[in-house]
Amino acid sequence: MAKKLGDLRPVYVVGIGWHRYQDASDTPYVALGLASIREALADAGVAWPEVESSYVATALLGMACGRPMLRHLGASGGSLLHIENASASGSTAFRHACMEVGAGLSDVALAVGVDKPAKVVRGESQAGIASLAGRAIVPFTHFALLTDAYMQRHGVGIEDIARVAVKNHHNGARNPNAQRQRTRTLDEVLGGRRVSGELTPLQCCPVGEGAAAVIVASEEGIRCLGIDPGRAVRVLSSAARSERVYPAGRGFDAELTRETCAMALEEAGVAPGALDIVELHDAFTVEELHYVEGMGICPEGQAAHLLREGAFDIGGRVAVNPSGGLIAMGHPIGPTGIGQIGEIVLQLRGEAGDRQHAGARTGLAHMVGVGAVCYAHVLQA
Incomplete structure (x- = not known):
């Protein structure tokens, strides 16, 4: 074995x-x-x-x-x-x-x-096999469609999803290493041009x-x-998976996250409810909602409601993206997953300053790569 x-x-x-x-x-x-x-x-x-x-x-x-x-x-x-x-x-x-x-x-x-x-040229563009939809479904369009589907399925509005960005900009404003260091209101997040569907620039990572x-x-x-x-x-566990074929109607991003995080948590002997800190891939606001549900932190369809209640704030039930996440901390690609580990270590040491989540002892870091791979690590003080 x-x-x-x-x-x-x-x-x-x-x-x-x-x-x-x-x-x-x-x-x-x-x-x-x-x-x-x-x-x-x-x-x-x-x-x-x-x-x-x-x-x-x-x-x-x-x-x-x-x-x-x-x-x-x-x-x-x-x-x-x-x-x-x-x-x-x-x-x-x-x-x-x-x-x-x-x-x-x-x-x-x-x-x-x-x-x-x-x-940068992605490898698939040199594969010698034409893609039927690769040029039509770019990342922000993909996540705009997921945003619409989440709202329809769970009866929430774009304001509920945009609160992810409000929270994460608030966290990033207190992080000296973040690219975006400005608190934003819900009106500011929802204002301005549309990148795709209901997604605005402040709901997307830089x-x-x-x-x-x-x-x-x-x-x-x-x-x-x-x-x-x-x-x-201590690093309690490390899990890695790649995309496979999932049942119809299940988004591959969330399903891949579900599998990988379940492996990491089982290996660590940690229940989802025992997590104090989660740093996850929130290149677009809806991802945070999908992934906290996929990790088992809350039931499917409940993330937007818990977000509104402050459950994912620093000081809430579990601090999700206290660094500011990709949306505010930024996403320079190569450093992003390692920066997540650094934030969790800061929190578990109790050294995060005015971003400190009190009593933090256990954290999980999660990243996906072009939807095809997923990595999860559980750390504990």
């Missing part, structure tokens, strides 16, 4: 760092990435030569971008792996760093995500640039390097 992360030796996040997510600028990606790595190293109290392996996540920068960045830290000879997995690139890099440490192949590893906006990094370590690494164990957060 295949082993899971929980079957291996314990793995901990011991250091976290960011370069703020921001609009496109002239800042080289090397400077973005180095800022996050140096912050993570300082947070862990670890010197660069003590990092045995590095996983570099990027979706937009092209081939072998890690070497020109990491060489500024010193030629340590540690192994280096580049990972591209669309929006889930950072989550994938984190999973592999955890598996390497858990398997005992190394005691200290780095997962870093960095990206800058670029014109794609900018930035970086996020985490250091993961074994218990032996923590002991040998004198890392403070009181600030180490």
Whole structure:
């Protein structure tokens, strides 16, 4: 029977760092990435030569971008792996760093995500097989249709769905690493042009640039390097799935999330109701509602009502996207999944400042990539 992360030796996040997510600028990606790595190293109290392996996540920068960045830290000879997995690139890099440490192949590893906006050709465009609908159903149209379907099925209005953005902009306004740092009213979120259907720009995530990094370590690494164990957060589980054929009428995004998060929670031995923090993929507002239902945090059709009551606010039943989520924190692609891990670690340490969710002990990070892959991690203080 295949082993899971929980079957291996314990793995901990011991250091976290960011370069703020921001609009496109002239800042080289090397400077973005180095800022996050140096912050993570300082947070862990670890010197660069003590990092045995590095996983570099990027979706937009092209081939072998890690070497020109990491060489500024010193030629340590540690192994280096580049990972591209669309929006889930950072989550994938984190999973592999955890598996390497858990398997005992190394005691200290780095997962870093960095990206800058670029014109990227998706692999399917070079597959040599024509797509019947690929050009017609672009992401924002897909999620606009899901928004309409959710409203019709559950008898809610666009105001109910737009409250996701109001909440997440409020959280992002208190996050110094967020791309969008401005509180928005419901009228502001619903105002202005329509991107597609009922979706407005403030209900959609911005794609900018930035970086996020985490250091993961074994218990032996923590002991040998004198890392403070009181600030180490354990990674209880890691789950990954890809899309399959689902029953008619079931959205593949939500079903893939349902399967993957169920695996991660079961492996961790954590019930959905025991989660204190959830960082999830909310590139569009309706996603948050679909995914909290898919995770089992609430019954299907109830997310909009609980959102209205404040259940998903910081200080509510479970803080969903206290970072601001993709909608306010931003979605620079490569760093996004790693930045989610960093936010959960901040919360579980009790170091999130005025974004702190009181008593946070257990968190789940969730990412999907072009609808085809899903990753989920459960962490606990």
